[in-house]
Amino acid sequence: MIRRRVVVEGRVQGVYFRDTCARVARDRSVSGWVRNLADGRVEAVFEGRQEDVEALIDWCRSGPSRARVTGIEVIPEEPKGERGFEVIPGWH
DSSP states (O other), X not given: OEEEEEEEEEEOSSSSHHHHHHHHHHHTTOEEEEEXXXXXXXXXXXXXXXXXXXHHHHHHTTXXXXXXXXXXXXXXXXXXXXXXEEEEEEEO
């Protein structure tokens, strides 16, 4: 079990990034959350098996078809026992 915090830059808001991310995460049984940041970036936390979390990180490098990812930061964290995957509304 691993946990990674991911911050994605580019045109990533208003392109269904969060909803598609949640669907991909649930399909791979990855727990965590995704939210928009006030500065236009998207932040997500992925927790699960290493191969599944790495697949989500790879997906974030391009995102959904309308996204234009220009950068991604991946921060290792200690697992916290997340359950389910949540799309956090609003901007943070």
